Amino acid sequence: MKKIAILTGGGDAPGLNAVIRAVVKTAVQQYGCQVLGVRNGFDGFIDEGGLIPLGLTEVRGILPRGGTILGAANRGNPFVRKIIRDGVEVVEDTSNRVLENINKLGLDGLIVVGGDGTLQTARDLYHLGVPVVGVPKTIDNDIGETDFTFGFDTALNTAMEAIDKLHSTAESHHRVMVLELMGRDAGYIALYAGIAGGADVILIPEIPFHYNAIISKIKLRVSRGAYFSIIAVAEGAHPAGGDPIYARGGDEVFVPRLGGIGAEVMDVLARTCGIETRVTVLGHLQRGGSPSAFDRTLCTRMGGAAVRLVVAGKFGRMVALSGGEVVDVSLQEALAHPRRIDLNSDIIWTARGMGICLGDE
Numbered sequence: 523m524k525k526i527a528i529l530t531g532g533g534d535a536p537g538l539n540a541v542i543r544a545v546v547k548t549a550v551q552q553y554g555c556q557v558l559g560v561r562n563g564f565d566g567f568i569d570e571g572g573l574i575p576l577g578l579t580e581v582r583g584i585l586p587r588g589g590t591i592l593g594a595a596n597r598g599n600p601f602v603r604k605i606i607r608d609g610v611e612v613v614e615d616t617s618n619r620v621l622e623n624i625n626k627l628g629l630d631g632l633i634v635v636g637g638d639g640t641l642q643t644a645r646d647l648y649h650l651g652v653p654v655v656g657v658p659k660t661i662d663n664d665i666g667e668t669d670f671t672f673g674f675d676t677a678l679n680t681a682m683e684a685i686d687k688l689h690s691t692a693e694s695h696h697r698v699m700v701l702e703l704m705g706r707d708a709g710y711i712a713l714y715a716g717i718a719g720g721a722d723v724i725l726i727p728e729i730p731f732h733y734n735a736i737i738s739k740i741k742l743r744v745s746r747g748a749y750f751s752i753i754a755v756a757e758g759a760h761p762a763g764g765d766p767i768y769a770r771g772g773d774e775v776f777v778p779r780l781g782g783i784g785a786e787v788m789d790v791l792a793r794t795c796g797i798e799t800r801v802t803v804l805g806h807l808q809r810g811g812s813p814s815a816f817d818r819t820l821c822t823r824m825g826g827a828a829v830r831l832v833v834a835g836k837f838g839r840m841v842a843l844s845g846g847e848v849v850d851v852s853l854q855e856a857l858a859h860p861r862r863i864d865l866n867s868d869i870i871w872t873a874r875g876m877g878i879c880l881g882d883e
Contacts, residue, residue, distance in 0.1 A: 524553065524630040526832055528576070529560035530590040531598055531640030535661050535673025536813035537821040538590035541635050543581040544825025550578060553833055558627070559591070563598035563636075564643060567620045573627075586812045596777075599643050621650055631832030633825075635659050637671075638857060639777065641840065645853040648838045655831045656840035656853050657824050661808055664708035667856040668842035672824065675816040677704070677808040678714050681754075684804050685719025688752055696749035698740060698791055698799040702757055702784030704808050709756040709863050711808065716754035717872065723751065723879040725787070727758035727766070728863045731881025733790050739879035740795050749797070755784050759881075823848045 528545050530538045542559070549555035557576040559566075566572030574580075574592075584591055597604065600620040602613050624632065624647075631653045634644035637660035648654040658665040661677035681703050692699040701721075705711045709726025716724035723739055725731050740751050757780040760766045769781030781803070788801040813821065820843065827841040827848045839850040863870065873880060 524549075524555045524833065525558065525628060526555050526631045526633065526829065527558040527560050527573075527624075527627065527629050528592070528633040528635065529563055529566060530592050530594045530659070531563035531596070531634065531636035531643070532594060532659070533596045533637065534589050534594050534809050535659050536588050536676035536809070536811055537672040537817040538592075538594070538635060538659065539581075539584040539587045540813055540818050540821035541657055541659075541672070541825040541828075542576070542591060543584050544822040545633055545829055546576045546581045547578065548826040548829040549832075553829065555630075555829070555833075558629075562593040563595035563640065564600045564620055565595050565598050566592075567623045568600070568616060585818060588811050588813065596639070599639065601643065601646065617647070617650070621647065621652065624652055629653065631655060631837070633657060633828045633832065637662070638665055638860065641665070641853060642857055645838070645857060648853065653832070653835075653837045654853070655828045655837060656856070657828050658840060658842065658856070661711065662705045662708050663710040664706065664861045665856060666859045666861050667840070667851040668844065668861075670820065670843050672813070672817045672820045673809075674710065675820075676811065676814045677711055678718070679814055680808050680811065681711050681715035681804060682718045684802070684807075685715060685721060685752060685754060688802065689720065692750040692752060695798065698751045698753065698788075698795065698797050700753045700755060700784045700788045700791075700799065700801040702755050702781070702801065702803045704804070705756045705758060706780060707758045708861065709759070712754045712756035712759070713863060713869065713873065716878065717869070717876070719752070719754070721752045721754040721878065723753040723881065724873060725753065725755040725759040725783075725881050726863060727756055727760065728865060729880050729882050730760060730762035730764075732762055733794070735879055735881050735883055736787070736791065737794050740791065740797065744797070751797075753787065755787055757781055757783060759783050762882075
């Protein structure tokens, strides 16, 4: 009987429970494996009570649930872990403890579900001998070598619904509505939701914007009798020659937190366009809720594929979606080139053809 462990790390995303369910059902029913759940990311290998058995009973009914029954930790990198020692906060490398405990368990495979930070830790542990398989998770859709990451589609639909709702109030009060969306350094949520929701202006990190271009678009709409506008702005978007805005700085443990560009765009437009302007920051609503049909199916396929990789002994790999098929790629390749929007892709030309202002012209 093979022994497999699974953990979910980083920020949560819709579909984590669907992956856990698929891993457990495939491992138990098809291969007769024993499955352990690791609580709160890699912390579960250190903290007392961090490991729990997962069987068919434990995963019953979790397919439509958001979040993760195992918990997550977006500051759970064991190579740089913050702890309190003698009343002082220090950063400690606990990777040896994690490695020792993994070896004691005698795992035949560790399935790590996470974004770029969690998968980087998984890759580093693989280089130390841990039998790792990765599953790409992030609403940002920014992991390389996969067409889509799970969580993105659900977040996208949440963002689109927000734009739909902003349309009616914007039109009623003749306002410019700015919607700030997540995505970090990738503009997938803002671009796809903006197109799907009929935004007039879409600002993404890949295209530094000029305020004059946005102002011209709004004034053009007013001249044509459209006294309201919808602007979808990615949290990592920034003006040409300027820097992204951070709500919080970073260090060796904390990733810098983007946030505030929506308010800045609102302030500039309120001063220059003569139209009442409001900003909405959608925030963590994009991470929550029941996963979409696309995400549930993708999670189930990826979870099953991850188990098959473990059984086949193919470690240091990540499951990925490529051309509609679930394949596997090396973790090293997937992490080497973060996914960004191709400025010559059809979706960019589609947006321009629809008359959507991307801030650069």
